[in-house]
Amino acid sequence: MTSHTDAARNEANPWRVFIAGGCYSGLSAAIHLLDRCDSVPEKPVHVAITIVDERDGFYHVIGSPLALADKKYAEKAWVEYKDVKILQRPDVQIVHGSVTKVDPTSKTATIRESSNNSERTESYDFFIGATGLRRVWPVVPQALSRKTYLTEVNRHIDAVTSSADPVLVVGGGAVGIEMAAELKTVQPNVKVTLAHSRAKLLSSEPLPDMVKDCALDLVRESGVDLLMEHRLVKSTPIKNAAGQDAYEVEFENGHKMLASVVVMAISKSVPSTDFLPKEALNEEGLVNILPSLQLSSKEIPNAERHFAVGDLINWSGIKRCGGAMHEGKYAGLNIHQMMMHEMEGKDIKFNEIDEIPPMIGLAVGKKAVSYGPEGMNSGKQVMHSFFEEDLGFRICWDHLRLGGNPA
Incomplete structure (x- = not known):
């Protein structure tokens, strides 16, 4: 009524x-x-x-x-x-x-x-x-204003680009994969290592093995070093040989390495x-x-x-x-x-x-992999279709018409 x-x-x-x-x-x-x-x-x-x-x-x-x-x-x-x-x-x-x-x-x-x-x-x-x-940080910036956000991300970028030691990204889910691959693509002189505790990447996602295997191949193509079945035990702050801040990292299998920055991409x-x-x-x-x-x-x-x-x-x-x-x-x-x-x-x-079936679009450096009811695709064209050159910013901005006429 x-x-x-x-x-x-x-x-x-x-x-x-x-x-x-x-x-x-x-x-x-x-x-x-x-x-x-x-x-x-x-x-x-x-x-x-x-x-x-x-x-x-x-x-x-x-x-x-x-x-x-x-x-x-x-x-x-x-x-x-x-x-x-x-x-x-x-x-x-x-x-x-x-x-x-x-x-x-x-x-x-x-x-x-x-x-x-x-x-x-x-x-x-x-x-x-x-x-x-x-x-949580560093999955996304924690700042609540644009000014403090720029300070936060610029400090992070300076840290990951200022040392000869590798940057270690922990966690082979979608976030960890994209963080490692983007960093290596944008900063090719930086050594980037991705460590994952399981035998397959994207292990927590309801996706077929062919997608997980494709993601692994694309990560390697991007120049990122992979440590599979490496579960982080601890990372201890130290000074490296050049006197710079670094971390001594130890894994459950006994493997140790030195890292300039440890990026945790595994939190729920x-x-x-x-x-x-x-x-x-x-x-x-x-x-x-x-x-x-x-x-x-x-x-x-x-x-x-x-x-x-x-x-x-x-x-x-x-x-x-x-x-x-x-x-x-x-x-x-x-x-x-x-x-x-x-x-x-x-x-x-x-x-x-x-009901939504399992679907994903994953950017991995200059290529991407997609999966949905129609099957799996990968390559540079998939990257362009799903993300273009800016991880989808233009696509989302224009889809929402955020720059359009307010009336």
């Missing part, structure tokens, strides 16, 4: 949409919702969107391996929100801060603002959780969902959802007005940027349908996500 309050939505009484997280899925949700709300110029749907993010800008997370190897690229990979053209409109508010609590009963979110560390509460009609996974990422009620989460902290991306728990009041998208959802498939943007799009479109139903009584036919 259409309520008087909802029917009277106008510029002075807009629909309030709160989005926690301003990366791929959160921005996709906002942009697709705005598109629909603007689609009939003579009869726009009035919204007020608040996007809260811990960072002060859009950071291209999947470009981290390159950002941590190339200072010029690092400048490009983080764009302050004030410079994201499509968001510069009066019905979009961007808050640099964190969401500390969401109360579905009252439909309010508590924000801690970074500028003064103060807290305030904001009401909403619809909520979208898009805060993703909390990844944790869902950033502490602000949500426990009833919304599974045992790992991921958000349980319906195929419509609404919260699935019947214990949560107003669950149908709360959505979750991106890496924090409990859903099948390997976490991917493309999937996150697709989920954000569907959440935005579904919220628009709910608005139209409550204002005009229009029928709702939700966009629903399907």
